[in-house]
Amino acid sequence: MRRVNENTVVQLPSQNGVPEAGRREYLPVAPFQMICQVVHRANIGLIWILRLGGGVDYRASGELLAKIERLLRVVHLSRLIVDLESVTHMDSSAVGTLVACLRVLENQHVRFTLCGLPKQLHGMLERTRLSSLFETLPTVEEALRR
Numbered sequence: 001m002r003r004v005n006e007n008t009v010v011q012l013p014s015q016n017g018v019p020e021a022g023r024r025e026y027l028p029v030a031p032f033q034m035i036c037q038v039v040h041r042a043n044i045g046l047i048w049i050l051r052l053g054g055g056v057d058y059r060a061s062g063e064l065l066a067k068i069e070r071l072l073r074v075v076h077l078s079r080l081i082v083d084l085e086s087v088t089h090m091d092s093s094a095v096g097t098l099v100a101c102l103r104v105l106e107n108q109h110v111r112f113t114l115c116g117l118p119k120q121l122h123g124m125l126e127r128t129r130l131s132s133l134f135e136t137l138p139t140v141e142e143a144l145r146r
Helices: 058-074 092-107 119-127 140-145
Strands: 008-013 019-027 033-041 045-056 079-090 111-115 135-137
Touching (some): 079 140, 111 140
């Protein structure tokens, strides 16, 4: 199984398992997924873990920001950890949404941590000099220890 980005050209196998010469198709980006978990630490309070998966693009960006804003209205958070390990694609609008989330959370005095950044996203944050804005850690487990 190969991970591919949106609009990536890949060869499709024929019926006998051998790729047909010259036959190509565009494969869509994996569907966006969002799973919420809550961890309560006595000395810290509520920590929300938001696990994202699939492709995060302009269509999913609004949904992500709306979800975080709903969380802030419903419950007082002390920290939000966003796990990006299962993200297959993230475009510039999604990165902009992460910056918007950071601003919203900082205004509410909520600690914001990104975990499991795919190599492509880490590179994008470095190139755009946005990496210094975010607290980034390799895993959710490490984030929970800090």
